[in-house]
Amino acid sequence: MLNLHEAVAEAKAKEELVFENLPQFVLEEPRERQHGDLATNLAMLLTKQAKRAPREIAEIILKNLSTDGTWIEGFEIAGPGFINFRLNPRWLAGVIPEVLRQGTDYGRVNLGQGQKVQVEFVSANPTGLLHMGNARGAALGDSLASLLGMAGYEVQREFYINDAGNQIQNFALSLEARYLQLQGQDVPFPEGGYHGEDLIDTVKGVIAKVGDKYLNVESELRREFLVRYALDEKLGQIRETLKEFGVEYDVWFSEQSLHDSGAVRTTMEELEKRGYIYEKEGALWLKSTEFGDEKDEVVVRSNGIPTYFAADIAYHRNKFERGFSPVINIWGADHHGHVARMKGAMSAFGYNPDSLHIILMQLVRLIQNGEIVRMSKRSGQYITLRELMDEVGKDAARFFFIMRDPDSTVEFDLDLAKSQSADNPVYYVQYAHARLCSILRQAEETGVITEEPPSAGELERLNSQEEADLLKKIADLPGEIALAARLLEPHRLARYVLDLASSFHTFYNSQRVLVEDEGLRRARLALVRSTKQVLANVLAVLGVNAPERM
């Protein structure tokens, strides 16, 4: 391969170039085709240290560069000092046998080297149904997990069940009120209770099952039963809905279990031992300002009950104890204030806070009749993931969310949901896949398909501009996977697969696959097979179906 490091070292040894440290340069495919196949900014980065004009430095580098045994066919110095390289087109054709050999593994890289990582996402409160924000988290988290798997990590998907604390108390009170009301009692609905319709349905289910059995018992007993029943049902629904959305978890982790096992208590004791806890006004506080937080936080209330934060510290400590690194969380942006203190708490235990990656995703804004709909579980006004799937389908919904950078606030217009789904770029990609399948079908039906692979010479006949562009895109996949995984940005793959589909459509419209010339036809059919494989591989990471017909 091209060794620029060697060329620069050579120039340095000969004292043609003076510099201390080789800067971090890039060797990349330029955006403009006329700038060649590869370009580097190395010469421009050396100007400061070498004290020479970038184009002069480029001359010196090129003088010392050996291109023997590489695919480099030509180079030039361009613009402010870029060095552009032109490759022999034959290297490109070599990607086809590689794709066909690796099949579903093509694109896999070993960035992770088998390291254990965990992605925790959705973790919706089990007090209601899944809404649009959860849908976004589900699409993002699941594709990120798949992406990391493709990049050589051992990935675990986890759902944290918030089955403890105040909200559960509140949930219990709401359930009890509904139960009594449905039994004809005139009781008020609790302040700040859960108004959702689904909760009434749940209680109707309870009544169908046990009738008035819990009407004349102690309130505590009644609430305990109702909560257990409802949580069970809600979690079942959540699990089922996510499964339909293409998301399956390895672990469902209960918050309550951290209290039951004493993990929350021992974690607080450990923090106290390390000097991060103090008492004030009857409560226990964490010195989170020591980690850059705005103010200290209560971990155990004056009534002796630990806060959610305390349980969350125990939870994240537990993740590291299980050997995951990095630990990845996907949170709604409304939790951003929590990031610094959680990282800080982990560093208090001696874990590297940089090993905890928290991806914040901006909220999904729902638009109806041109107005913003406030979504809230308490008010019971929200669009559920199930309704979203019914309306636009799993594939369009997933792609809609995955395409976007988590930092962008997405607007989802309900009134346009259907037409948006028709315009969803996912269909552009799926259409390309179906079209590829159609070509292969036709080749089979007319008997011109062959199992015999094309020869190297035949593959080199794929030398049109459109074929070269498509081949380059295909060759890019491993690099794209590595980059997206390193940056934890699955949305790059959505862009990639759109580009790939576009390159294919362009090729398809300019060259015919099923031509008379047998050698050329063999080569193009192999290109078709490779393109189809790459599309399918990426769509699999995104959790989107690759249809043979549509």
Next chain:
RNA sequence: GCGCUCGUAGCUCAGUGGAUAGAGUGACGGUUUCCGAGGCCGGAGGUCGCAGGUUCAAAUCCUGCCGGGCGCACCA
């Protein structure tokens, strides 16, 4: 007020400090004897919120300002 975040084409959004800032969509024009026209090709459309700074080079990094979103509980 403090903190996080966003501001790029009419709209929805991409954009590793690099060369002439890109897609989709909408509007306009063209394209089908031929493998799927849900496609392809083309032109139009931009003070990258504003002003400074760093740099050979800034949409990208830094500072300030303007505008939007979200946080700032002994809630989760």
